[in-house]
Each structure stands twice: as C-alpha cells, then as structure tokens.
Amino acid sequence: xxxxxxxFDTETTGLDPFTGDRVVEIGCVExxxxxxxxxxxxxxxxxxxxxxxxxxxxxxxxxxxxxxxPKFAEIAQDFHDFIAGTPLIAHNAGFDVxxxxxxxxxxxxxxxxxNLVIDSLVLARKKFPTGPNSLDALCNRFGIDNAKRTLxxxxxxxxxxxxxxxxxxxxxxxxxxxxxxxxADISISEDGTISLKKAAxxxxxxxxxxxxxxxxxxxxxxxxxxxxxxxxWLQYMAKPEPLEDNEGETSQ
Numbered sequence: 001x002x003x004x005x006x007x008f009d010t011e012t013t014g015l016d017p018f019t020g021d022r023v024v025e026i027g028c029v030e031x032x033x034x035x036x037x038x039x040x041x042x043x044x045x046x047x048x049x050x051x052x053x054x055x056x057x058x059x060x061x062x063x064x065x066x067x068x069x070p071k072f073a074e075i076a077q078d079f080h081d082f083i084a085g086t087p088l089i090a091h092n093a094g095f096d097v098x099x100x101x102x103x104x105x106x107x108x109x110x111x112x113x114x115n116l117v118i119d120s121l122v123l124a125r126k127k128f129p130t131g132p133n134s135l136d137a138l139c140n141r142f143g144i145d146n147a148k149r150t151l152x153x154x155x156x157x158x159x160x161x162x163x164x165x166x167x168x169x170x171x172x173x174x175x176x177x178x179x180x181x182x183x184a185d186i187s188i189s190e191d192g193t194i195s196l197k198k199a200a201x202x203x204x205x206x207x208x209x210x211x212x213x214x215x216x217x218x219x220x221x222x223x224x225x226x227x228x229x230x231x232x233w234l235q236y237m238a239k240p241e242p243l244e245d246n247e248g249e250t251s252q
Contacts, residue, residue, distance in 0.1 A: 005031040005118075006082070007089045007165060009157040010096045011059040013047050017102035022047035023072060024061050026100075027154030028082060029162045031089075034169065036162050041082045042155040044069040059152045076107040088112065089165050091135050091157075093119035120161060123168045135160060142167040 008028040014021035028041040044066060051063040090096045101111045124133035131137070135157065139146040144163045149156060 002032050003034070005034070005087045005089055007031060007158045007162040008083075008096065009090060009154040009161065010099055011055075011061060011152060011154050012099055013049060013055050014052055015095075017099050020049065021099075022049060023099050023103050024051075024066055025059065025154040026075075026079060027156070027158040029155070029158040031162055031165075034166050036159070040155065040158075041079065043075050043079070045075065046071050072103045073107040076104065076109050080104070080109050083112070085116075087116050087118055089118045089120055089161065091120045091161055091164075093117050093121070118165075120165050120168060123165075127168060135164060138164045138167075 006028050008026065010023050010027075011025035012021050012023050017023075023045055024047050025044050026041070030037045030039040030041075044061065046066050046069045048071060051061065051066070056062060088097075097112050097114070097117055104111055121133060124138055125131070128141070136146060136149070138144075139160060142164060144160065144167070146160050149160065
C-alpha cells in the first residue's frame with residue numbers, strides 16, 4: 001500500500017490565535033511514498049480583520065486582497081477531507097497546528113491529531129544539532145532551489161518543505177521503490193518520536209566465493225613470515241581452508 005503524507009504551511013495575521021490573529025493562507029502538498037503527487041490543496045482566506053504591517057511584510061497578503069476570499073468556515077470541510085487521517089509534515093509544526101486547530105474548533109470540526117504531526121524542524125535539529133535549521137538554511141545545505149522564495153507563501157513553502165523532508169529522511173534513495181514491499185514506512189510513537197523503517201536489503205541466496213586463490217594466500221603467508229616472526233598478521237592469520245570452485249569441488 002502506498003504511503004500518503006501531506007507537507008503543509010500556513011500564513012497568518014500574527015503570532016497568536018488566542019489574541020485575535022487568524023489564518024490567511026493554507027498550502028498543502030500531497031506526498032505519495034515521500035514524493036509530490038501533484039495533488040495539492042491551496043486556499044487564501046478572509047481573516048475578517050485588518051492585516052498588521054508586520055505580517056504583511058512577511059507574506060505580502062493585504063487586507064484588500066483577502067477581502068473577497070472565502071472565510072475559514074467555508075473551506076473547513078474541504079480542508080478537513082484533504083488531511084483526514086494523514087501524517088502531516090510542517091516546519092516548526094507547533095505554530096501551524098495551533099492556528100489550524102483554533103480555526104477548526106471555531107468552525108466545529110475535529111482538531112488535528114497531534115500523533116499524526118511530523119515536525120521537520122525537530123528532524124533537522126536531530127540530524128544537525130549545531131544548525132542552522134531554518135527552511136532557507138536547509139535548502140542551502142541540501143542544494144534545493146529556493147530562489148522564488150522572496151516572500152513567505154504557504155504553497156511555495158510546502159513545496160520546498162517536501163524536498164527538504166525527503167532529504168531529512170534519507171534523500172532520493174528512499175523513493176527508489178520497486179515493489180510494495182520496498183516502501184519505507186514512517187511511524188510516530190505516543191511520545192512523538194518519529195522513525196523511518198526501511199525494508200531489509202535482499203540477500204544473495206548463495207554468498208559470493210572468495211576471489212583469493214590458494215596461491216595468493218600462500219604468497220601472503222610467505223611475505224609476512226620472512227624475518228617477521230612476531231608480526232601481528234601471524235596472530236590473526238588462521239590456517240586457510242581449501243578453496244572451492246563454483247562447482248563445489250576443492251581447488252588444486
């Protein structure tokens with residue numbers, strides 16, 4: 001079964017929904033087996049209030065631009081249906097989830113399950129303890145093009161986050177899927193610990209034989225024995241077993 005995840009981001013009027021700030025943009029990028037599927041959810045939202053200058057400088061969304069956009073309650077059902085039951089990835093997820101849960105509660109919808117939230121900032125800090133671990137810094141670290149990110153935008157940031165997340169969990173190798181059995185699996189424990197479980201590497205039914213010949217081994221023994229009776233090699237050099245050829249017969 002394919003793994004579905006959603007990388008998401010929000011833009012807001014400020015820092016705290018409990019003091020009157022609201023969500024003004026939501027961007028979600030669907031990932032299937034860690035790669036963008038092209039199925040996105042993006043909406044601008046009328047916050048029903050003014051736009052502080054400090055917030056406008058961050059995302060460039062004016063009160064005038066947002067005035068004819070739908071209110072959150074009008075898009076809540078579509079948003080809920082898009083994310084329901086799916087692991088959600090965000091950078092500094094606590095900020096975005098706090099706002100979205102406030103909006104969902106006000107609109108009468110179930111809150112986001114915290115057990116389904118993956119914080120890419122937490123992943124980055126574990127992988128790079130000395131930082132920096134901002135989204136821009138991680139783009140520079142991984143060679144991800146973020147030249148279009150002159151202002152914050154929820155959908156663009158979600159697309160960039162999807163690339164960053166892929167690198168944080170192991171890079172493009174995690175997406176080289178040959179069959180359903182090869183799919184990597186993300187799990188989130190009750191304490192919020194995130195782990196990536198990959199399918200075990202396939203083993204050869206019969207190990208490859210040694211490429212050393214009996215003559216090679218004899219020459220090596222002679223080399224380390226000449227005038228070097230106390231050589232460390234001699235302490236670890238076990239008596240070689242007779243080599244077998246591909247037919248299983250002892251080589252002469």
